[in-house]
Amino acid sequence: MSEPTADFPLQQWCSGDPQGHRTKFAIPPHEKFVLATTDRVILDFHKFEDLQDGSTLHLLQREDQALTAATEEHINFTPHYDTLIKGGLYEYYASEGQNPLAYALAELIDNSLSATAKNPGARTVEIRMVFDGGKPTVIVLDNGCGMTFTQLKNWAVYRLSKFSRDKVIVGGKLEGYTRPDPVRRSLNSDISYFGVGGKQAVFFIGNSTRMITKPVGSPDVHELILSKEGFESREKDKRDIYSTVIKNRKPGDYSHVKGDDERCLRALIGEEFGKKSFTAVVITGVSPEHVAFLKRDFDVWTRQLANLYHYYIHGVNGKDTSSCSAKVDHLPKIDIQIILREKPPKSPSVLNLREIDDDRQTLFLNATVDTFEFHAATEKDGGTVEGVIRYHPFLYDRETYPEDPDAPPALDDDASDWENESAAWQQARARKHIFDCFWNGRLIPYTKLQEFDWCAASKGPKELAECYGRISGVLFSDDRFEVSTNKLTFMDLEVKLKQNSTIFTRIVNSQKQRGKILKDFTEWLKKCHEKWDKQVKFVGFKETIERKEL
Amino acid sequence: MSEPTADFPLQQWCSGDPQGHRTKFAIPPHEKFVLATTDRVILDFHKFEDLQDGSTLHLLQREDQALTAATEEHINFTPHYDTLIKGGLYEYYASEGQNPLAYALAELIDNSLSATAKNPGARTVEIRMVFDGGKPTVIVLDNGCGMTFTQLKNWAVYRLSKFSRDKVIVGGKLEGYTRPDPVRRSLNSDISYFGVGGKQAVFFIGNSTRMITKPVGSPDVHELILSKEGFESREKDKRDIYSTVIKNRKPGDYSHVKGDDERCLRALIGEEFGKKSFTAVVITGVSPEHVAFLKRDFDVWTRQLANLYHYYIHGVNGKDTSSCSAKVDHLPKIDIQIILREKPPKSPSVLNLREIDDDRQTLFLNATVDTFEFHAATEKDGGTVEGVIRYHPFLYDRETYPEDPDAPPALDDDASDWENESAAWQQARARKHIFDCFWNGRLIPYTKLQEFDWCAASKGPKELAECYGRISGVLFSDDRFEVSTNKLTFMDLEVKLKQNSTIFTRIVNSQKQRGKILKDFTEWLKKCHEKWDKQVKFVGFKETIERKEL
Ligand SMILES: Nc1ncnc2c1ncn2[C@@H]1O[C@H](COP(=O)(O)OP(=O)(O)OP(=O)(O)O)[C@@H](O)[C@H]1O
Ligand SMILES: Nc1ncnc2c1ncn2[C@@H]1O[C@H](COP(=O)(O)OP(=O)(O)OP(=O)(O)O)[C@@H](O)[C@H]1O
Ligand SMILES: [Mg+2]
Ligand SMILES: [Mg+2]
Known part of the structure; x- marks a missing residue:
């Protein structure tokens, strides 16, 4: 046999008597041979049927014989469903x-x-949950x-x-x-x-x-x-x-x-x-x-959605609970309506996301007394980001900084001294992550951005230190900054914005300001403090009187 | 025309003179008709060529005519590459x-x-990086x-x-x-x-x-x-x-x-x-x-890998830098070898992951003076987890708790008072996440588990409070606990383990102990404190002397 290896598609074979092989290739009767798949499974009569059409077969003298010439076999590798x-x-x-x-x-x-x-x-978008027995x-x-x-x-x-x-x-x-x-x-x-x-x-x-x-x-x-x-x-x-x-x-x-x-x-x-x-x-x-979950935690997931689409629902400035006209721009209104139908006699819950007033954005906007707008441009990729910083003042006896309604519940729920201490600090740390981040107008919920250099307490005057804990912010990017496929996280927004080449500019009445943003921001913060923080101070201490009669 | 709608595969058509259509379906010459795809694109002679084989066509009297009978068309939707x-x-x-x-x-x-x-x-596994000019x-x-x-x-x-x-x-x-x-x-x-x-x-x-x-x-x-x-x-x-x-x-x-x-x-x-x-x-x-990155940060990624596979490389007890026989069990040795070849005259870097001694696991094992082993079984799914808690004592003038070599670099690198304070607290918080988590023996790097109730400071005696900050731990689960497809995070390990029905048992010399784990653990911690913490205390204060001569 001059060519001990051959490969050919199975279709060329007529199944039936395996002795037929011998004649088809004109192999002298005294020479031994085997037929094997490319998996080196030696074929016998029964295995023929299991083979798929188009399988390549090797005609070999011995089971373990090396291939003299390389062969190629077609495969299909369509992804699994x-x-x-x-x-x-x-x-x-x-x-x-x-x-x-x-x-x-x-x-x-x-x-x-x-x-x-x-x-x-x-x-209009309607989410209709039909849990009424069918x-x-x-x-x-x-x-x-x-x-x-x-x-x-x-x-x-x-x-x-x-x-x-x-x-x-x-x-x-x-x-x-x-x-x-x-x-x-x-x-x-x-x-x-x-x-x-x-x-x-x-x-x-x-x-x-x-x-x-x-x-x-x-x-x-x-x-x-x-x-x-x-x-x-x-x-x-x-x-x-x-x-x-x-x-x-x-x-x-x-x-x-x-x-x-x-x-x-x-x-x-x-x-x-x-x-x-x-x-x-x-x-x-x-x-x-x-x-x-959808039934029991109706409030939770609708509030999350109201937060996610806050600016689509309420317009560029967000929900303004104080004024009557919620929409300042004149784009068509977006209604996102939720209907949850349960088994009668329970009556359906119907809710327009616009009505929700305890989502994170609304809470923060409501507690805002002043804003600082800016614009960030990254050098290489032409990415631009609009940003807003909001001031939440100290009023009389307490901070007005809102609590996050979507904060994940602690897994251990009994609090101890140590835990409380830690929770307070968690709050403090969270305030370093002051920015919520939006991508094409939609919140990317798991990305919170840390402060930038120019709005960090470490760069500001000592006497304003506590004011830096009173700011929150929002960033609006377009899709030049990438998000993960599940839209839960930005890929590299923070890294890109924190490059030295990124240029930050203050915006006042939609106009870019020429000044240095660090200085502009610090001045703004100082003004906020003077104008908005109302601290009750006890001045002119004289003495401590013990009032025995009480 | 009795049937104004028909659908049939394109192959049945001979292309050519569109007038041919009229004869094929025996439409009386005075009746108007149009041919449209299911996308309602009206066909003219030129568009014929663009159509793919097998397209369904509708024969309609008017472009906007409704379908009398529903039609079905085959589609293929193989995932994009x-x-x-x-x-x-x-x-x-x-x-x-x-x-x-x-x-x-x-x-x-x-x-x-x-x-x-x-x-x-x-x-043996060899990772060969060939960056030598080709x-x-x-x-x-x-x-x-x-x-x-x-x-x-x-x-x-x-x-x-x-x-x-x-x-x-x-x-x-x-x-x-x-x-x-x-x-x-x-x-x-x-x-x-x-x-x-x-x-x-x-x-x-x-x-x-x-x-x-x-x-x-x-x-x-x-x-x-x-x-x-x-x-x-x-x-x-x-x-x-x-x-x-x-x-x-x-x-x-x-x-x-x-x-x-x-x-x-x-x-x-x-x-x-x-x-x-x-x-x-x-x-x-x-x-x-x-x-x-692979060239410049060779130390970083090799250390990360050494940490990921620490127990495969060094055996169930991990790297023991004090003893000579690194392997206590007698399984075949696993060598993971890294070779980085750059352009001559730079000589290649060759490294066996076993040699690395500054990965997180090695650092923590080296700083361990005592261990507390346990076993956790979740009720419903039969999941079991092995756990080890390690004690890192206070010695003379300092904590021996190691720093995490893989901690992400802070994005703003200039530190301020506020930042430092926060960093200290970050450490403290990080210690609440005491457990590194392994899945089928391999680290799942982004999941760190918080303490369990029985090893939480809040549940222990006040006088041991600081000792709770001296423990680290490891959990070993099998694949009954799921991980994300990128193997970076567990899906629900923490939630499952923290169900009330999960049973924790102390293990001593591979034997389950009957006692209550909270009590066992607290006693162990107390013993560790007494035996290992060496604090220099200044007792018997008398007075403060100002040494003016210095
Ligand atoms: N409600 C809809 N109305 C009209 N077209 C839709 C609608 N939903 C989906 N599509 C179309 O189907 C496509 C695929 O939707 P899908 O959400 O799977 O991916 P995508 O929106 O393209 O990308 P992403 O992964 O970012 O969601 C969309 O691009 C759009 O063209
Ligand atoms: N080095 C190897 N040696 C032998 N078989 C391998 C090797 N690498 C991959 N395979 C085979 O290819 C299959 C697919 O590998 P792949 O890593 O893509 O997915 P997987 O390992 O099955 O699952 P996972 O997504 O968890 O990695 C493996 O299950 C294994 O059968
Ligand atoms: Mg989509
Ligand atoms: Mg794999």
Whole structure:
């Protein structure tokens, strides 16, 4: 045999009598040979059937014979579907002890804000939790632009971001991404980045999602189901796991929805008539733990969401509880409405996030008597950040610095002397992390920024030392500063802003000021102290009198 | 026209004269009609070409006509390749300011530890950094079991974990996962879980990886390249992006390696002769920033790795710098060797992680005078944790509590009074987080556990208050406690251990003690204080003398 090694695809073989091999390759009858897969599994008649089509086989003289010539074999390595269905599980693992469900819901609100950005009229997002006895269902519904068939297909593609879609031909034309023009506080509604948010969120919340959407200008509604069960059954049937169908139908047609526990789905489809465009994300398979949390801690997660979207809801200056006109800018109003339906006789909870007045931003804004605005520009990447520092004065007998309503609960809850001491210091430390940070207008909840040099107590006059503990702040960046895929943390905002080359400028009435920011800030702080801090001082001490009669 | 809507695959159409449509469907010449895609793009002759095969078309009377019957269209939504190539980028984003490269390398060392777990003899992992002028290359090489062709293919499948592989038929037999038997400190070398670690790591470190592996009992070497470029070119050529080839060749055959900058690859292949089995991960496209960090901060990342694998390297009791026999158990030795080659005349740096004696674990073990061992069992899930608390005494004029060598550098580096005060308190707070946490024997670096009730100062006698600041600890869990996919954080270790139902038991000489752990611990602490703390006290104060002559 001149060529002891050969590789050829299995299809070329007719199965049957293994003796057939001998003739096919014209091997002299006295020469021994074996047939092996590239895993060096020696083939016998029975193993033939287990082989997949296209397997490469080696014809060898001995089982352990070296290959004279290298061979190449095709493989396919499509990601396992756990990529999608377990994505969120790990993305939203929280600082231990805190439930991250609000942050998963936020991904869907993000998408709705993007989708409604160009609405001519009101922008509404409704989160409807139906826990009234049927399948627990979470619905996120918006009156945004909706998705065409192709966009809905693209929604399902994990990691297909707007930047990659750039290169993709959609419905015959190149679908491109254009960065929105800069707007104040970066409230640009462009809160999409990675192409993962929606998928991670829905599989964190439940295990099956029906996307229902009607794009502007089309009479058709498109429906797509992505579910754990679907993946599993396609795998079992050896079908392509990333293949499914989109249903195209007319609005209001729920003929395909069976089963009594789908009442809320039928109702939802019934509402489609007359809507120009919309998207509904319908999540089922919600775990009992999630349902319990969403019911029991309604106040907690709605307050977290109100904080996350504070400036989208209330406008660039935030909620102003003192004045009547909450909106100073004249953009379309954004309503984020929460409805939680439980079993009767419990009546549904209905809440517009705008009504919430104990979220962190509102509390801090309410306790603000003066502000210092600035602008930061990083040199290399052209990143810009708007910043506001707020003064919370000392009034008579106490600090007015608000407590953080979202502070994680301590794991050991009985307090001791030592713990209390530490808690006080934790507060003090927390005040070094004075800045809440927003990305394209949306809070990135786990990143708090430390003070900058020019607003640090160490750089200021000693007599103002305690005033440095009375400031809080907010930073607004656009997406030139990156966040992690779960949008819980900035990647390097602090590092970039603290480079020496970063230029800070004070802003007064939207005008950049020329002066040195350290000096400007210190003067501002001094003025705040003089004007706002009202300390009761006992002056002119004479003597201590013991009043025996009391 | 009785059926105004029809859908059918494009292939059924012969392109050409659009008038042909009319005849094909026998539409009377006076009736108007349009052909539209499911995106409601009206087809004209030119758009035909842009359509992909298999597109569904609707035959409609008007552009905006509603569908009478719902239609279904097949879609494919295979994840975008950014899933792999950008996976690590976000997984390893670090607490700002710290470089997470060591933790990416750790994923490859994890894999090598798993692969060498059943080695009859020595277990060696070599990290070879070749920065000597050619393409910067990072190689992780081990003498473990290697991978068969099919296992190598499975390596490339994102999110295919050992648990999912369970269900997969490999080379004709069901490849199953069996949980290893419990061993002390959970040093079971079973440090695989998600099926993502290797892929995230290699694409974090570089942009092209060549896996070279020879499985035990096979004469063949298998080679697989996964690269950003490969993905991009397959996408461009509209080929299946998750499809490539594995090369099967004999050991030492580097005929396929061209180019002068691949010298280190040829050298590596040249070393294959005579090796029973091995795996080499060869990473190129390493960014200049990474190369700079790996060179400049050699001490930092090697120390981090020495800490991560401390108990694998030094055995269950850790490094004992006082005694000569570092290993008390008689398992095969694990060598993790680092070689950094730079341009001559610089000579290569060679370091065995075992030699490092300033990693956190070594420092703490060296400063330990007494230990308190315990065992924690959570009720519901049968999770068990081994724990050790160590006492670091006060000696004469100072605390011996070591400083953390891996503490993140402060971003503002000039210290002020306020900062110093705060730093002291940070230390104090840090001591509340007394436990380093290990998962299957490997450190999970970002999780530090707070004290338990029974070892908290608040629960102990006042006179021992300061002794509670002299303890550090380690916890060893197995994978019944989950970690995040990047293995940087535990998901819920603290929450689970702090449930009321968790049972803590003191261990003395490997025997469980019956007593109450709070009492046992307090007594142990008292004894430590009496026996080990050497405080110089000035007793019998008489008067203060001012020595004017000095
Ligand atoms: N409610 C919606 N209305 C219209 N289009 C939507 C909606 N939700 C999602 N999409 C489309 O689906 C795409 C994918 O959404 P997904 O949240 O998974 O990723 P992304 O928003 O692109 O990026 P990120 O990972 O930052 O969330 C979006 O970019 C958008 O085009
Ligand atoms: N050095 C190696 N030697 C032998 N097999 C290996 C090696 N590296 C990886 N493998 C195989 O490839 C698989 C995939 O590795 P990868 O690190 O990507 O994921 P994993 O280890 O399974 O899970 P994790 O996400 O926890 O790392 C491993 O489970 C193992 O079977
Ligand atoms: Mg999104
Ligand atoms: Mg791994």
